[in-house]
Amino acid sequence: MVKVKLVDLHKYFGKVKAVVGLNLTIDDGEFVALLGPSGCGKTTTLLMIAGIYKPTKGYIYFDDVIVNDLPPKDRNIGMVFQSYALYPHMTVFDNIAFPLKLRKEPKQEIRKKVREVAELLQISELLDRKPGQLSGGQQQRVALARALVKEPNLFLMDEPLSNLDAKLRVTMRAELKRLQKQLGITTIYVTHDQVEAMTMADRIAILNKGILQQVGRPEELYDKPANLFVAGFIGSPPMNFVECSLNQKGDDYFLEGEGINLKVNREIGKIIVSSGVSELILGVRPEDLEIGRAPDTQSITGEVYVLEPLGRDVIVNVKVGNNMLKVLAPQGFKASPGEKVALKLKMERMHIFDKRSGKAIV
Amino acid sequence: MDEWYSLRKLKLARIKRFLSAFVLYSILILLTMPIVLMYLMLFLQSISDELIGLIPRRLTLENWYFLANGYIKVPGTAGTYYPNFYLVAFNTFLLAITVGCLEVLLASLAGYAISRYKFKGRSQLLALILILHSFPGITLLIALFYVLNMIGLYDTLIGVLIVKVALDLPLGIWIMKGFFDGVSWDIEMSALVDGCNRLQAWWKVVLPSVRNGLMAVLIFGFLSGWSEFIYVLTFISSQKYWTLSMLVKALTSEEFVYVSPGVTAVAAVLYMIPVVLFFLFAQKYLLRIQIAGKGAL
Numbered sequence: 023m024v025k026v027k028l029v030d031l032h033k034y035f036g037k038v039k040a041v042v043g044l045n046l047t048i049d050d051g052e053f054v055a056l057l058g059p060s061g062c063g064k065t066t067t068l069l070m071i072a073g074i075y076k077p078t079k080g081y082i083y084f085d086d087v088i089v090n091d092l093p094p095k096d097r098n099i100g101m102v103f104q105s106y107a108l109y110p111h112m113t114v115f116d117n118i119a120f121p122l123k124l125r126k127e128p129k130q131e132i133r134k135k136v137r138e139v140a141e142l143l144q145i146s147e148l149l150d151r152k153p154g155q156l157s158g159g160q161q162q163r164v165a166l167a168r169a170l171v172k173e174p175n176l177f178l179m180d181e182p183l184s185n186l187d188a189k190l191r192v193t194m195r196a197e198l199k200r201l202q203k204q205l206g207i208t209t210i211y212v213t214h215d216q217v218e219a220m221t222m223a224d225r226i227a228i229l230n231k232g233i234l235q236q237v238g239r240p241e242e243l244y245d246k247p248a249n250l251f252v253a254g255f256i257g258s259p260p261m262n263f264v265e266c267s268l269n270q271k272g273d274d275y276f277l278e279g280e281g282i283n284l285k286v287n288r289e290i291g292k293i294i295v296s297s298g299v300s301e302l303i304l305g306v307r308p309e310d311l312e313i314g315r316a317p318d319t320q321s322i323t324g325e326v327y328v329l330e331p332l333g334r335d336v337i338v339n340v341k342v343g344n345n346m347l348k349v350l351a352p353q354g355f356k357a358s359p360g361e362k363v364a365l366k367l368k369m370e371r372m373h374i375f376d377k378r379s380g381k382a383i384v
Numbered sequence: 385m386d387e388w389y390s391l392r393k394l395k396l397a398r399i400k401r402f403l404s405a406f407v408l409y410s411i412l413i414l415l416t417m418p419i420v421l422m423y424l425m426l427f428l429q430s431i432s433d434e435l436i437g438l439i440p441r442r443l444t445l446e447n448w449y450f451l452a453n454g455y456i457k458v459p460g461t462a463g464t465y466y467p468n469f470y471l472v473a474f475n476t477f478l479l480a481i482t483v484g485c486l487e488v489l490l491a492s493l494a495g496y497a498i499s500r501y502k503f504k505g506r507s508q509l510l511a512l513i514l515i516l517h518s519f520p521g522i523t524l525l526i527a528l529f530y531v532l533n534m535i536g537l538y539d540t541l542i543g544v545l546i547v548k549v550a551l552d553l554p555l556g557i558w559i560m561k562g563f564f565d566g567v568s569w570d571i572e573m574s575a576l577v578d579g580c581n582r583l584q585a586w587w588k589v590v591l592p593s594v595r596n597g598l599m600a601v602l603i604f605g606f607l608s609g610w611s612e613f614i615y616v617l618t619f620i621s622s623q624k625y626w627t628l629s630m631l632v633k634a635l636t637s638e639e640f641v642y643v644s645p646g647v648t649a650v651a652a653v654l655y656m657i658p659v660v661l662f663f664l665f666a667q668k669y670l671l672r673i674q675i676a677g678k679g680a681l
Contacts, residue, residue, distance in 0.1 A: 074573050095579040107570035111592040124579035168578070 024084050024175040024208050025050045026071060031080035033066050033232075040066040042232040044080070053202050053209045055223035057216060057255075063232040064212045068178055071210060073097050084176070095124075097176070100169030100207075104181040106161045108153040114164050115149040121172045139167045142201075159190050170205070177202070177209040183218065195221055216256050220244070228252050250380040253305050253373060259337060262311075262347040264304045264322075265377065268294050277304060277374075280343025282322050287369060290384050294374060301377035308350040310371035313338060313357075317364035322347070324365060326357045340365060429649035447646035456635070456647060466634065466643075467623040469651070476610060476627040476655075479541055479548075483609030484602045486549050487556045491601050492594070494553075495560025496586065510561075517554035521547075525618055532619055539621045547615050552608050556601045563597030564590070603666050610659060628655040 031044040041063040048054045056064035069075040071082060073094035081088050089097060109117050115136060122132045140146045143163045153161055162182060169177065182198075183191045199222045202209050213219055219226045220240045227237040228251070236248040247253035253261045266279030268291065275291025277284040282304070286294075294302070317323045324342035331337075338349045340363060349365055357363065374384040425438060430447055432440030450456045454469040498506065528547055529538070537543035567590055575585035591598070613629040620626065626634075632655055635648040 069573070072573075072577055074576060093581070094573075094576040095581065097577075099577060101574065101577045103570045103574060105568060105570045107568070107574035109571065109575075109589055109592075111595070120575075121578040124584070168574075172578075 023050045023206060025086075026176065026208065026210070027083040027086075028067070028071070029081045029083065031067070031070065031082065032078045033063070033070060033075060034078045039232050041070070044229075044232075044234055046227055046234065046237060048208060048210060051206045051208055053199070053211065053222060053224045055219035055226045056210065056212045056229060057214070057219040057226050058229040058235075059214055059255075061231075062229040064214075064229050065180055066232075067229070068180055068210060068212050071176075072099055072101055072178055098172070098174050099176040099178055100172060100174035101178040102162075102165045102169050102180065102182045104184050106153075106165040106182075106185075108161055108164055108168075110153055112152070113149065114145065114151050114153065114156070117153065117164060118149075118167045118171050120168065125172070135171055136167075139171045142170075143167050158186050159194070162186065162194070166201075174207065177207045179209065179211045181213055183213075184215075191218075198222065217258065220256070228255060230255075246382070247305075247373065248382055250303065250305070250375050253375070253382070257307055259308045259348045259350070261305045261307050261373070262345075263375075264342065264345050264347070266302050266304050267300055268302060270295070277302070279304070280345065281324055282342065284322065284367075285320065286372075290369070290372075290374075293384055297376070297383050299376045299378075299383060302383070303375040303377050305373035305375055306367050306371060308337065308348045310367055311347070311349045312366040313340075313349050313351050313355065314364050314366055315362075318366075321364040321366040324363060326359055326361045326363055328359060329355075329357065338363075426649050426652055429646055430653050431646075433644075433646060435645075447644065447650045450647060450650075456643060456651075466631065467626050469631070469654075471624065472626050472628055472631045473654070475541065475625060476629070477658075479545060479612065479627060480606045480609035482545055483548050483552070483612075484605035486545070487552055487605035488598055488602045490549070490553060491556030491560045492591070492598060494557045495562075495597075496564050496590070498557065499561045499564035513554045513557055517558065519551075521551045522614065524551075525614070528615075529618060538619060539625065541620070541625055543619050544612065544615045545609075547619070548609055548612055549605075552605060556605065559601055560594065560597050563594040567593045599666070603662070607659060607662065 026048040028044050028046045031041055032039070033041040044063075044067060046054075056067060058064050066075060070077050073089070073092060077090060082090055084097070109120065112120070118136045118139060119132050122135060127135075136149070137146065140149060143166055145160060145163050145167060148156060148160060148164070153164065156164065162185075165182070179198075183194055186194060195218060211219070211223065223240065225237060225239055226243055228235040228243065230251050236243060236252045238246075243252060243256050247256065247261075250263070254263070264279055264282060266277045266282055266284075268286075269276045269278050270291070273288070275286050275288065275294070277286055284304075311322075314321070322342055324340040324347065327339040327341045327346065329336055329338055333353070335353060336351045336355045338351050338355065338357065340347045340349055342365075347365065372384070373382060375382050421438070425435065428438065428440055429435050431443055431445060433444050433446065434441040450469065454471070455464045456466045456469065498510065532538045532543045532547075537546070571589055571593065572585050575589040576582070580588065611629065612627065613633070616627050616630055617633070620630070628651070632648070632651050635643050635651055
């Protein structure tokens with residue numbers, strides 16, 4: 023098992039800066055997800071760790087050894103691609119045995135190891151088939167087997183569940199997590215699906231446009247997002263954002279904006295004032311807003327626009343000024359479009375961001 | 385009343401279909417009849433001593449007797465004016481197989497490089513290759529004659545080989561590049577991670593994925609070399625380097641002396657047979673390429 027450290031990592035493709043100034047440590051046995059939208063640099067980072075791309079600047083350490091110039095075949099890593107990359111002209115057995123054959127291991131050993139791994143992943147009956155004769159889920163397990171058979175120190179996965187149907191994806195998420203815990207291999211998992219990252223990873227590193235936004239445990243990213251991007255990316259339905267500013271009236275502080283007149287407590291007010299930022303964005307999650315009918319200083323007034331019933335809850339779209347806020351209401355909530363409602367929020371569940379820099383203030 | 389009407393409509397539709405099929409088949413038969421008759425005549429000529437129209441005067445295998453030692457006898461003389469048939473067949477086969485193999489080797493290396501590496505002038509090179517492919521080789525005859533003469537490759541099969549490969553390569557490279565484009569980067573990356581160096585990845589993983597393309601280039605190269613006539617005619621003067629195309633031409637034009645048409649027909653049939661066999665054998669591969677598309681196995 024290995025500890026991976028990325029120090030000041032950069033990757034440029036001509037003028038395109040795919041990865042900029044990345045610093046990240048992945049501990050021995052940890053499951054870290056690289057999360058972000060398409061083009062944010064997560065796959066590029068993964069390929070640099072694999073040795074297929076060479077970093078433009080910066081260093082990659084495997085257990086305190088710089089591996090920048092080490093070819094992929096010497097890094098003892100197992101990798102699963104989004105497309106599985108199975109060798110179409112070989113049988114499943116040969117596909118899995120391929121890394122071992124390249125290491126020139128004896129035939130008996132190879133056969134034993136392949137059978138073991140096939141049993142672990144429940145694909146023992148498929149060993150004689152060719153990849154073209156397998157379903158998506160089966161192909162994925164063969165790809166996993168091939169990556170695991172050489173008992174790697176590091177496990178790299180690039181969106182392995184993207185090509186599966188929704189139901190299988192949910193099952194495989196749990197399977198992969200259990201497998202990783204059982205084998206204890208350091209794992210780096212690239213995905214654009216925040217649900218996958220939240221449910222599977224020990225820690226998540228969110229990237230956007232090549233820059234690391236925040237790294238931490240899933241709960242940390244959910245409860246304390248460091249900036250607007252993280253706040254809006256994590257959580258479904260996503261966080262609501264409303265522009266506002268802080269006004270002081272006597273000893274009380276008020277957040278004022280379109281349709282908003284919220285009293286905030288003194289500590290929060292003081293923090294905002296001391297930050298020196300005047301243009302603010304208020305962020306609050308749909309599940310942290312309570313929908314009611316009596317407005318007070320702790321609520322936002324708005325008009326019901328449309329209801330989206332989900333079965334378990336109802337998403338209520340509420341028009342506040344020129345903004346559309348989504349509120350999660352309990353099952354059975356009813357209202358007609360145009361009805362005036364008051365949205366109550368809890369002080370602790372409120373997030374304030376600097377409009378210009380996007381950074382979180384509270 | 386409605387029933388009778390729709391039944392009539394059905395009958396009319398059937399008659400229409402029959403008529404259109406009839407017309408189509410008639411046209412097809414008219415167009416293909418000459419060629420079919422030609423081949424029929426060729427076969428019949430080879431097994432008869434004299435052909436009156438399409439009817440053999442007498443069925444005989446005497447035209448085939450020269451295969452005993454390969455020397456075509458000229459009636460009324462004792463000399464051998466024509467080179468040994470087996471030598472000529474061997475030359476043809478040698479030329480065809482080396483053209484095919486050399487083309488596969490060069491086209492796969494070049495196709496891979498062009499498909500994978502981005503270098504300056506890549507798109508211009510690709511356009512140039514396409515233009516070269518449509519270039520009529522015949523216009524180069526005189527220039528090539530001078531060049532081959534200068535480097536001393538005139539009157540050698542190697543000279544013909546080089547010219548043939550050079551003029552066929554554009555198509556071969558284009559085909560192979562297409563096939564390599566269909567091999568995703570993931571497979572190569574996977575091979576590198578699994579423990580291959582770049583060359584091993586190419587040999588063990590990439591090449592097998594383009595097997596259909598390799599076969600296609602080999603087949604086209606072989607057939608191109610086998611049927612080559614103009615360059616052999618222009619660049620070969622010694623009889624010992626003749627290929628079957630030259631032999632058949634000499635026999636038909638009665639270059640030296642009269643030879644019975646039956647024997648000529650036999651030579652032509654023998655020239656044709658390997659191509660037919662090749663097609664029957666290779667058809668599976670060629671069809672697979674057509675239907676399954678590049679890269680699919």
